[in-house]
Structures are given as structure tokens and as C-alpha cells.
Amino acid sequence: MRNIFTICGKELRSYFTSPIAYLLMALFGLIFGYFFYSATAYFVVAGLRAQMSGGGAQPMSINDYVIGPLMGNASVVGLFLIPLISMRLFSEEKRSGTIELLMTSPVNDWEIIIGKWLGAMSMYLCMLALSAINVALLFAWGKPDWRPILTGYLGLILQGGTVLAIGTFISSLTKNQIIAGAATFSICLLLWVLSWVSSYNDAPWAAAVAYCSILTHFEPLSKGIIDTKDLVFYGSAIFLGLFLTSRSLDSLRWRA
Amino acid sequence: MIKVEGLTKRYARNVAVKNISFEVGQGEIVGFLGKNGAGKTTTMRVLTCFLPPTEGKASVAGFDVLDQPLEVKKRIGYLPETPPLYPEMEVSSYLAFVSRLKGIPSAEILKRVDEVCDRTGIAGVKHTIMSKLSKGYRQRVGIAQAIIHNPPVLILDEPTSGLDPQQQREARQLIASLSGDHTIILSTHILSEVEQSCSKVIIINNGEIVVSDSVANLHSRRRATELVSIEISGASPQAVKQRLEQVPGVARVVSRDSRDGTPAFEVESMENYLVRPDLARAVVQAGWNLTEMRVVGESLEEIFLELTKSEEAAPIAAAAVAAEVKEGAVTTQ
Ligand SMILES: Nc1ncnc2c1ncn2[C@@H]1O[C@H](COP(=O)(O)OP(=O)(O)OP(=O)(O)O)[C@@H](O)[C@H]1O
Ligand SMILES: [Mg+2]
Numbered sequence: 016m017r018n019i020f021t022i023c024g025k026e027l028r029s030y031f032t033s034p035i036a037y038l039l040m041a042l043f044g045l046i047f048g049y050f051f052y053s054a055t056a057y058f059v060v061a062g063l064r065a066q067m068s069g070g071g072a073q074p075m076s077i078n079d080y081v082i083g084p085l086m087g088n089a090s091v092v093g094l095f096l097i098p099l100i101s102m103r104l105f106s107e108e109k110r111s112g113t114i115e116l117l118m119t120s121p122v123n124d125w126e127i128i129i130g131k132w133l134g135a136m137s138m139y140l141c142m143l144a145l146s147a148i149n150v151a152l153l154f155a156w157g158k159p160d161w162r163p164i165l166t167g168y169l170g171l172i173l174q175g176g177t178v179l180a181i182g183t184f185i186s187s188l189t190k191n192q193i194i195a196g197a198a199t200f201s202i203c204l205l206l207w208v209l210s211w212v213s214s215y216n217d218a219p220w221a222a223a224v225a226y227c228s229i230l231t232h233f234e235p236l237s238k239g240i241i242d243t244k245d246l247v248f249y250g251s252a253i254f255l256g257l258f259l260t261s262r263s264l265d266s267l268r269w270r271a
Numbered sequence: 272m273i274k275v276e277g278l279t280k281r282y283a284r285n286v287a288v289k290n291i292s293f294e295v296g297q298g299e300i301v302g303f304l305g306k307n308g309a310g311k312t313t314t315m316r317v318l319t320c321f322l323p324p325t326e327g328k329a330s331v332a333g334f335d336v337l338d339q340p341l342e343v344k345k346r347i348g349y350l351p352e353t354p355p356l357y358p359e360m361e362v363s364s365y366l367a368f369v370s371r372l373k374g375i376p377s378a379e380i381l382k383r384v385d386e387v388c389d390r391t392g393i394a395g396v397k398h399t400i401m402s403k404l405s406k407g408y409r410q411r412v413g414i415a416q417a418i419i420h421n422p423p424v425l426i427l428d429e430p431t432s433g434l435d436p437q438q439q440r441e442a443r444q445l446i447a448s449l450s451g452d453h454t455i456i457l458s459t460h461i462l463s464e465v466e467q468s469c470s471k472v473i474i475i476n477n478g479e480i481v482v483s484d485s486v487a488n489l490h491s492r493r494r495a496t497e498l499v500s501i502e503i504s505g506a507s508p509q510a511v512k513q514r515l516e517q518v519p520g521v522a523r524v525v526s527r528d529s530r531d532g533t534p535a536f537e538v539e540s541m542e543n544y545l546v547r548p549d550l551a552r553a554v555v556q557a558g559w560n561l562t563e564m565r566v567v568g569e570s571l572e573e574i575f576l577e578l579t580k581s582e583e584a585a586p587i588a589a590a591a592v593a594a595e596v597k598e599g600a601v602t603t604q
Contacts, residue, residue: 028360028364033359111353116351121345
């Protein structure tokens, strides 16, 4: 346990000693802030119009109009930014030779992997925390339903964890950070696009393909629905990614 | 303490280490010698559990590197060929990180870091970011990192590379001060270093051990025959060579390039002959000028070169090396 924290702490610190942490946080904060602003602005205008024309119509839900789309946008933005977090995890160590320190220290491979993954997760959580400031504003001026917000964040965390696990694996395959980042990004893109298949086709295989998409499982969560099936999907995807990393570290030893 | 039996390490295409066996006892300092690509780093990587052996066994303190790698790793301090430093970290926080990795209790970490900084002479750069360190200081931090948990076994891959002569001496003193309770394997290209700090030498060539012996034995082994370098002016090389070959006890005369065109030769004696007086007399009697004569066959360098000579490349390599031998460093390609 101590080893995991040691490695996780070192990873997190190294994000913040380089510009990458601030860059990511600024970028995510900016994009999220923009979406937040336009979504609320739209909501306010639409709300006023509804009041003037309809009178006694049901009040519009801020959850449906602001938070739902906002979470969806955040998850897509995440797909683009997360590879930047994971790309350096192992490839940098391989390039600089520090991997030799890690692998000859009395630490298990899985401790290294989980430590690194948790370090990347913490970085990602810092990014999310920034966006939570926006959401807090909603609570200050309105009464949104907190449940879909929480599940939405849970979804973002799970989705981020999955992409980071995939990215961890890919970065253990190459010495080159850029290649690791680009490959992770391509795979994320692919996993995203898979969800479109089912909208063109309703054969069983299309449903199966769509099941593999990261986004398919995000949607229910962003609407406040927690389905075990989705949790299982994310959980096993994270496990698979980290497991493949451990295989790859092993074969790294054989080939070195 | 360290036991290697029939170790073979094969990479995808080539065999780096072929069926080597050796043992290192408690408290011994072993020098690993060999040309570039001889297989030193590979052997060390197997001993530190970084690479698994393809065949054969290796164990440290009775623990097999394949079966109980964690136990082995706990007992080893390892300085890889390139010091494993994180460029963005400060020296002190790096050493604290390594301490935690090596399982040093949190309460002791600060003390250990201070201790090891003093010992390796890096106290002055403790709060420097490592990307700003010079090569020599990186090497020192690498050594500090290897000894921080006071391991019984130290494996140092070229510990003095990149250090200036003053620092090299300090590093050697540091290594000597670690001897006794530590078992040390170090690899190097600097032969005088082995003579000075090691009790035992293992010379490895093309993945095979050619010599594994104590430094003292190695010297006496070579004393039986004499190798004399001799420079003569005032005569044609052919004539000199013919004359020298006639001196009693001379086994072989080899012409050598000399600096300024004066004929130079290497004369090898037969076993148990001392040929220098006879050589000098022969030259003087012929009326030539004896400009230089010295015994070359006794330093480890010669033994090393002799043993690792590959047939076709030898003359070129020897000539290239001869220039560098003077600085005490051999970097044969
Ligand atoms: N990762 C690798 N993949 C394939 N071959 C390798 C690898 N590492 C080393 N080798 C080969 O194994 C042989 C031994 O290399 P090794 O690094 O052990 O030599 P060395 O004795 O440490 O040399 P040097 O003095 O240059 O450090 C070399 O022929 C080298 O080409
Ligand atoms: Mg080497």
C-alpha cells in the first residue's frame, strides 16, 4: 500500500512540476466554462420565452437543459485531454532509463502500475474539480437536482479511469510519449465512434459494437441513472487495461 | 553471496552472455572488465532482476532471481549504466522517493538522505533540480541512490564514468570505505581502478568469462614471460629485427609503429628468461642508439588486451588503445 502511495505521489507531483498540469486544467476549465456559460444563457432565455408564452407550463428542468448536455460535452472533451495525461506514464521512464530503478526496487509490478494509474487519476480529478466550481454556481442561484450531477461526475470519473487505463497500457509499449499519446487518442476516438453504429443499424452485432463504446455507458449516468451493467463495463475495462499493462511490463523484461 | 551458474542471456537476435558461472563471497569487491558489448551490463541486469536469465541460475544471498525477486531486490543497491534520475525532481526529494521505494521507514528518511549526501559529496546540490546537474554530479546522485538503504550487495555499472580524476579518486575511496560489510560488483573500463579497489577480477569477452581470478594471481601469472618495448634509432628496422631475434631467450619480435619514425619493437621472452640485459648489450655492440626500453607485460592493461583480443581486429584495436592507455582509460570499439 505504501509503495502505491509513494509512486502515486511522485506521479502527481511530476505533473505539477511541469506545465502540463496547468495547461490541462486551464484548457479544461476554459472549455467547460464556455459550455456552462452558453448552456445557462440558453436556458435562461428559453425559460423566459416559455414563461411569456405558456404561462402555467411546467418549469423547465435545469438538469435536463444545462447539466445533462454539459456532462456530455465534458466527457467528449475528456477524451481529447486524457491521452495527454497518460502518455508519459511509462514511456518517459523507458526513455530516460528510470524504469530500471522502479523495476529493481523491492516493489511489485502491480504496485507500480496501480500507483501510476492512481497518480494520473488524481491529476484528472484536479481537472474535474475545477469544473465543479461552475456547477457550484448553480447551487448558489438555483435548486438543481444534485443526483444527476453526482452520477454525472461518477460517469466522468469512470470514463476517465477507463481511458487512463488504456493510455497506461499504450504508454508501456513505447519509449515515445508522442506516439503513446497519439495512439491512445486514436483508440479513444474509435471507442467513441463505435456508439454511432447502433444509430445506423439495429442488427444484434451493431448493439454489441455499441456496447463497447465508452460513451454508450456514459449517457445513462449523465441522466442520473445508475445501472450495474455500466459500472461493470467500466470496472472491467479498467481492469483489462491495467492487466494488459502488467503483461506488457513482463514482456518488456523478456525483450528489454 | 552472489552465485551465477551456467547463465545464458539471449536477446531476440544475439546472445549477450554465454553460459557463464562465477561466485562472489561475502565482502569481496569484484571488478567486471570487458570491452564495449562484452555483456557486463547484461549480467548485472540479470543479477538485479531487471532481466530474467534465458538459461541457468543466478542467486543473491541465497535467493534466486526468478523465484524470489523481491527478496533479491531488497538486498541490492544498483547503479545502472545511466543514472536513473528524474530530471524535474530536486535531489533531496528524489532521494526521499527512492528511500520510500526501498522500504526505509518514514521516520528515518531525512536522516538517511543527509547521510548519503554527505558521503557522496552532493550536500551542496541537495535542492537543485536534477536536469541542471553536471554529468559527474548525476553520477554521484546515482551512487547515492544505490547505497541509500545500506544494502549488503552493491552492483555498480561503471560507477566512475563521467567523473573527473579527483572525483574518480573520491569514488574509489567511497567504494573502498563500503567494502567489508558490503559485497560489491563493479564494471569498468578503467583497469587501474580494478587494480586499486578490487580484490578479484572477472574479465568477460563476447559474453564469455576469460579470466576469473584474484588481482594478485593475475599479476604473477604474467610474470613468467617478459614483454619489452624497445625503441632503436640509427639502423634499418629489418636489420634490428634480425639482430634482436638472435638474442638468447627471445621468443618473438613484433615491429610496432613509433611516434617519430624510429623503429620500435615489442620483444617477448621465452618463459623464465630475463632478456633485457642481453637486448641492451646486443644493441650497443651493434653500434645503434637505444632510445627507449621498458617492460610492458605486467600491467593489467596488457593482460586485458591480450585476453580479449579478437583475431582480426587486434592490431588496429591495440594501436587505438595504445594511445589511450596512457590516460589509463581503454575504450576499445
Ligand atoms: N536490449 C537489447 N536488445 C538486443 N541486444 C542487446 C540489448 N542490450 C544489449 N544487447 C547486446 O548484448 C551484448 C552485450 O551488451 P551489454 O550492454 O551487456 O555490454 P556491456 O559489456 O555492458 O558493454 P559496455 O561496455 O558498452 O557498457 C551486445 O552485443 C549488445 O548489442
Ligand atoms: Mg554496459
